[in-house]
């Protein structure tokens with residue numbers, strides 16, 4: 215019976231997979247991940263309660279994305295032999311100007327999405343490799359792309375444009391914004407559980423390896439710290455965040471770096487890793503007594519604060535802050551360092567609730583402060599199920 219949907223989220227060295235029922239509100243049956251694709255790849259599969267169903271070592275260099283998908287599907291079939299796949303939902307980072315909603319994938323759409331690869335070099339090629347592998351594995355299933363840019367597609371002009379010659383804007387050089395699947399999920403949770411905040415002005419901080427802030431008014435994105443690519447805005451695990459474009463010119467013209475070298479530096483050797491010289495991982499930095507780790511965290515939290523202030527200006531006020539993503543959900547220190555100096559904006563943190571990792575962590579000031587675990591896979595599963603009509 216084809217009564218299930220599959221979600222695929224293919225990153226540069228990882229592949230996340232989810233098996234859901236094909237209901238309007240899909241129920242998760244299993245989630246799996248292949249980590250370190252291209253290196254010592256390993257697969258794990260968990261049931262809905264998080265219990266491990268299986269693990270498999272795929273060997274040193276033994277799996278590319280197609281091999282990783284094959285291994286994950288084989289393990290899924292072993293544990294869920296009855297589950298037929300009616301639709302596959304794919305996370306695709308960049309949808310360009312064309313897409314403000316999920317879309318069914320065919321050859322023409324796929325070719326257009328491939329043209330956007332240079333705009334998201336860390337993600338888009340892998341996302342599309344996952345699509346090709348899934349089309350081969352499930353030729354009868356509906357394939358649906360869900361875009362990280364779609365949630366942001368209707369920004370006001372001033373939040374969408376760079377101060378460049380106008381023809382570049384018309385050719386698509388504009389602020390797209392990313393992490394839209396996560397923000398879509400958070401908007402839904404606000405509507406469900408916090409309707410007053412949903413109706414207001416909320417800065418949602420998605421803080422993971424990638425990090426951005428979305429200004430959300432009445433559940434819709436009006437601004438994002440991320441821009442044309444996923445490099446802009448907050449410093450991230452290895453990405454630079456906001457940067458004077460003159461620095462790029464300096465590196466090329468005075469320091470003699472090639473475009474490829476600058477790209478590698480801005481995407482892979484900057485941010486928390488570049489500043490600390492220690493790690494891109496917040497847990498490692500928090501555990502370190504090296505002052506460079508403290509400085510990297512201080513810059514990270516300062517930029518978050520600055521951008522929340524900017525979002526308050528863009529939204530003409532601030533009713534709430536939501537923390538999500540691996541760091542936002544788990545790091546009491548980051549939340550504290552972001553919120554403590556923002557009393558001028560009406561932010562007051564309940565220190566004990568924050569340390570305890572509670573869902574609501576404000577002390578009753580003007581600004582509600584929430585921690586909401588994100589669930590991008592669920593947003594993809596909903597879209598895949600919806601495509602089945």
Ligand code: ADP
Nearest residue numbers: 421422423424494495496497539540541544545
């Ligand atoms: P991705 O963007 O790859 O999905 P995640 O959302 O999983 O990443 O976030 C990964 C980040 O979350 C890492 O920097 C990791 O150190 C951080 N993180 C996870 N758990 C904790 C924790 N308990 N305390 C501090 N940081 C944490």
